[in-house]
Amino acid sequence: MDESVRKRVPPGFRLELARHIQRKLSMKVRVESIGSVETVGGVDVAYMGSLAFSAAVTLSVDGRPLDACCTVSKAVFPYVPTLLSFRELTPMVRSFLCLGARPDVLMVDGQGVMHPYRLGIASHIGVSLGVRTIGVAKSRLYGIEHGDTVLDEHSGELIGRTVICGKRKLYVSVGHRVDLEGAVDLVKSLCVETRGLPAPLLAAHDMANRAKRSCIGLQLDRWGSATCVGCGRDPPGATRP
């Protein structure tokens, strides 16, 4: 099943190790009640060639903007279905760690456990940082739709739900430390129908694109990373001229 994936991955990339890591980390995914939520975060990435502009935002449950930060990094891995986190995890984590405080739950643009190895980027980030995450994807990568539910193609297990947000159908799944029902309710309650996305992801998406449009003259450090002008905070380990 990975023959086609193999051809799209960089030479020397250890695909078997990547799969092993995905399976191992997926065992750490926890499903639990979200509990009381006051702040909701969102992360998304926009690209300009191989430059990745990542934005992280925090909103109150009533939609009020509380915090935001964006970073730019050099993309070091191509887009390969089932391996998205190897491309976007680092950019997303860098911008997320820039936030002044961790939101109660984080919405990620991509799958959670609705993934062939049970570790979409939302789960990968959640397990890596111990943060509550919800996977919100605009299309399906894996699973079979049955009404508004998505079942595992092999085990028949419930792995996600579809949510209509305006004109768009979203694929919601558990990322980490949340339950599917709570995740679906939160996505529905924050849905911006005119844009087809929940407010936190919409804000992150727009901010990432604004950052991309104003990237002239950015100075990247030795790791191919830099903090966007005006962010006000640096990611851990960052240095500024």
Next chain:
DNA sequence: GCGACAG
């Protein structure tokens, strides 16, 4: 072998 295939 031929499609499917998060962003």
Next chain:
DNA sequence: ATCTTGTCGC
């Protein structure tokens, strides 16, 4: 995701 021309609506 990004590219890209044309179209619709405020």
